[in-house]
Amino acid sequence: MKYYLSLAFVMLLMVSCKNETKTETGNAANVHKVIAQEVFHVSEYTYIRGLEDGAEKWIAGPTTDIKVGETFYFGKSMEMPNFQSKELNKTFETVYFVEHISRTEDGLKRPKVSGTNTATTGTQRTTVEKKDIKIEASENTITIAELLKNRETYNNKVVQLKGEVTKYNPAIMNVNWIHIQDGTEFNGVFDVTATSTDEVALGDIVSFKGTVVLNKDFGAGYVYDVIIENATIIK
Numbered sequence: 071m072k073y074y075l076s077l078a079f080v081m082l083l084m085v086s087c088k089n090e091t092k093t094e095t096g097n098a099a100n101v102h103k104v105i106a107q108e109v110f111h112v113s114e115y116t117y118i119r120g121l122e123d124g125a126e127k128w129i130a131g132p133t134t135d136i137k138v139g140e141t142f143y144f145g146k147s148m149e150m151p152n153f154q155s156k157e158l159n160k161t162f163e164t165v166y167f168v169e170h171i172s173r174t175e176d177g178l179k180r181p182k183v184s185g186t187n188t189a190t191t192g193t194q195r196t197t198v199e200k201k202d203i204k205i206e207a208s209e210n211t212i213t214i215a216e217l218l219k220n221r222e223t224y225n226n227k228v229v230q231l232k233g234e235v236t237k238y239n240p241a242i243m244n245v246n247w248i249h250i251q252d253g254t255e256f257n258g259v260f261d262v263t264a265t266s267t268d269e270v271a272l273g274d275i276v277s278f279k280g281t282v283v284l285n286k287d288f289g290a291g292y293v294y295d296v297i298i299e300n301a302t303i304i305k
Contacts (some may be wrong), residue, residue: 101175102147104129110248112157114239116171118142128162131171144168145178156241198261203234204253211277214262215254221296224282230304231262232277235270248301250276264298277304 075150104120111117116134118141120127129144136142137194147166154161172178207213211232217224233250240246245265253258280301286294 072265082181096155099150100146101178102144103175104142104144106136106142109136109138110158112155115230117155117158118171118280126178129168129171131168132163134171136173140173143172143175143178144170150243153243154241168291174286197235198249200255200260201236201251201253203235203251205233205275208232208254208277213254214250214252214260216257217262217282218256218259221282221284224283225284228279228281229298230277230279231264231298232275235272235276236261238272239267246270248276248278262298263294264301266301266303268301268303270303278302279304 102259104118104122106118107121107126108119109116111133111153114133115130116132116136118129118131118136120129129147131144133261134142145168145301147168149164149166150162151164152161153165167303170178207216209231210233212224214231214233217229217231231250231252233252235248236251238246245267246269248266248270250264251262264278266278266280266294268278270276278298278301280298283299284295286297288297
């Protein structure tokens with residue numbers, strides 16, 4: 071189980087939603103050469119209005135120091151129509167989410183780099199640091215270690231967990247992406263991601279219920295080994 075640098079759109083990273091998606095295959099024919107016309111940086115992403123063969127398109131990828139007028143390259147992408155970015159207060163008619171933005175075509179061929187946590191995602195742009203926390207499971211909750219150790223048993227079942235919010239990406243594909251830790255780990259994995267329409271904040275201690283899904287592939291290289299979907303925060 072590998073934990074790679076990539077987007078974590080969180081789209082990261084993306085969960086089932088009303089929008090249709092279209093993913094390109096990852097071959098040489100899908101290398102795109104684009105000139106940046108506008109560039110916007112938000113918390114963890116870069117949005118670029120680019121010009122490719124005379125046609126304009128919006129591209130979103132990992133935070134990248136691309137300036138207006140520069141040429142950049144990207145490979146396979148996920149087309150997302152009617153995508154709303156709350157951070158930009160903008161709805162895109164179409165935006166293409168990409169795994170990697172490179173100034174050179176050869177840069178797209180470099181292998182992904184494994185992160186510090188061999189965690190619940192197969193691809194993840196940022197590393198996740200283990201927090202020095204200890205949260206006791208209650209009578210109705212299980213620990214992250216128990217979930218990961220017995221993932222096959224819990225697959226497609228509703229579980230309840232309690233942990234500290236260590237990473238939070240709101241309003242991505244109509245849901246919020248919540249990383250939690252509780253101080254336990256299994257085989258070096260200490261972080262679990264959940265998707266929810268409920269809102270939280272970094273540092274919150276939350277309990278939630280959700281459905282365990284294994285090997286969730288959202289396309290364009292975004293694969294979660296374990297993810298909790300449709301999570302509901304328990305007040």
